[in-house]
Amino acid sequence: MILTTGSAGFIGSNFVLDWFEVSDEPIVNLDKLTYAGNLNNLASLKGNSKHVFVKGDIGDFELVSKLLDEYKPRAVVNFAAESHVDRSIHGPEDFIQTNIVGTFHLLEAVRAYWGRLPPEEQAVFRFLHVSTDEVYGSLGKEDPAFRETNRYEPNSPYSASKAASDHLVRAYHHTYGLPVLTTNCSNNYGPYHFPEKLIPLCIHNALTGKPLPIYGDGQQIRDWLYVKDHCSAIRRVLEAGQLGEVYNVGGWNEKANLDVVNTLCEILDELSPRADGQSYKTQITFVTDRLGHDRRYAIDASKLERELGWKPAETFETGIRKTVQWYLDHQDWVGNVTSGAYREWLGVQYGG
Numbered sequence: 031m032i033l034t035t036g037s038a039g040f041i042g043s044n045f046v047l048d049w050f051e052v053s054d055e056p057i058v059n060l061d062k063l064t065y066a067g068n069l070n071n072l073a074s075l076k077g078n079s080k081h082v083f084v085k086g087d088i089g090d091f092e093l094v095s096k097l098l099d100e101y102k103p104r105a106v107v108n109f110a111a112e113s114h115v116d117r118s119i120h121g122p123e124d125f126i127q128t129n130i131v132g133t134f135h136l137l138e139a140v141r142a143y144w145g146r147l148p149p150e151e152q153a154v155f156r157f158l159h160v161s162t163d164e165v166y167g168s169l170g171k172e173d174p175a176f177r178e179t180n181r182y183e184p185n186s187p188y189s190a191s192k193a194a195s196d197h198l199v200r201a202y203h204h205t206y207g208l209p210v211l212t213t214n215c216s217n218n219y220g221p222y223h224f225p226e227k228l229i230p231l232c233i234h235n236a237l238t239g240k241p242l243p244i245y246g247d248g249q250q251i252r253d254w255l256y257v258k259d260h261c262s263a264i265r266r267v268l269e270a271g272q273l274g275e276v277y278n279v280g281g282w283n284e285k286a287n288l289d290v291v292n293t294l295c296e297i298l299d300e301l302s303p304r305a306d307g308q309s310y311k312t313q314i315t316f317v318t319d320r321l322g323h324d325r326r327y328a329i330d331a332s333k334l335e336r337e338l339g340w341k342p343a344e345t346f347e348t349g350i351r352k353t354v355q356w357y358l359d360h361q362d363w364v365g366n367v368t369s370g371a372y373r374e375w376l377g378v379q380y381g382g
């Protein structure tokens with residue numbers, strides 16, 4: 031079996047759901063259930079004895095050690111993190127605690143467990159750390175896309191905390207020989223995406239008649255990957271990645287934020303038109319820019335393609351249409367996550 035962390039969140043829950051579509055191997059899923067963790071994402075696994083959910087913190091050395099000894103996973107896949115840049119600007123502390131200190135305690139527990147395994151199990155064990163392209167900093171318009179050899183230049187408390195965790199993972203391989211793999215992926219989108227991030231926030235706001243907030247001039251560029259393609263990349267790296275190596279994951283889909291939101295509006299105009307016949311584009315509102323806002327991210331995923339034969343299945347056009355349709359079909363899920371604490375966050379970030 032494998033142990034995953036943070037798999038009640040956006041990418042982790044997609045990973046677990048996809049895993050059971052292609053594998054019978056059981057999963058122990060350790061998640062703290064912060065505001066971003068949602069067991070409803072995994073509701074379809076109710077009664078599936080191959081999925082064991084444990085509520086807990088990756089920073090809890092005793093708990094993680096107990097789970098490792100009890101379930102004896104052949105791999106650990108670490109999704110758990112505080113993941114939202116804007117929240118890291120308002121309050122970096124949780125990011126330092128989970129992404130840096132938490133990853134450190136997790137690595138310590140895994141190192142001790144791995145050290146206790148017989149040599150044949152040690153040889154096949156893997157620790158896969160899921161990270162982000164944001165560790166590489168911001169690109170100019172003409173710069174080549176990020177490669178694995180780019181210098182780390184994180185600019186937000188979020189990306190700095192992820193960079194620190196990547197360095198710890200690297201050091202545990204170099205120093206202790208822990209069999210690690212790291213993936214650095216571009217911006218994901220798709221089902222179960224918490225509506226504090228650009229794409230699900232704008233779909234939700236459009237449908238509820240609220241402004242679609244564009245930071246600054248909306249010309250910041252992100253490289254978008256459909257979440258299921260990220261999951262297939264992680265499975266491939268887990269299966270065939272070279273120990274200690276880093277793999278960039280991306281979809282070759284660079285888009286300016288304003289173009290992304292215009293595309294969302296056009297799809298919504300077609301699939302769920304406004305009662306007054308106007309376009310959702312009339313709800314687009316330019317707001318104050320994010321502090322220290324990175325201008326452009328772009329991922330060069332050619333190493334993963336060349337060495338492990340991975341390619342994304344979706345283009346931005348096919349993936350974004352599926353995503354909008356998913357949100358239209360799952361308004362109950364959206365309703366559940368946009369109550370209480372979510373409204374408080376909107377007040378903090380957008381002023382009410």
Ligand code: NAD
Nearest residue numbers: 036038039040041062063064066067087088110111113218
């Ligand atoms: P998310 O915020 O949706 O989910 C994070 C999950 O981790 C939640 O379920 C939360 O409850 C859990 N968690 C938080 N702190 C924890 C702790 N201390 N112990 C155990 N569980 C804890 O995030 P996501 O978007 O699914 O991202 C998953 C991973 O992928 C993160 O490491 C993130 O840095 C990375 N990543 C995300 C993107 C993206 O576009 N979302 C892109 C590249 C990489």
Ligand code: TYD
Nearest residue numbers: 115217226227228229243244245250252287
């Ligand atoms: P986000 O989804 O928060 O991801 P990240 O900051 O990790 O890239 O934001 C994606 C882009 O959209 C980023 O450039 C910030 C911008 N953005 C807005 O313009 N308005 C918003 O309300 C949000 C949440 C993001």
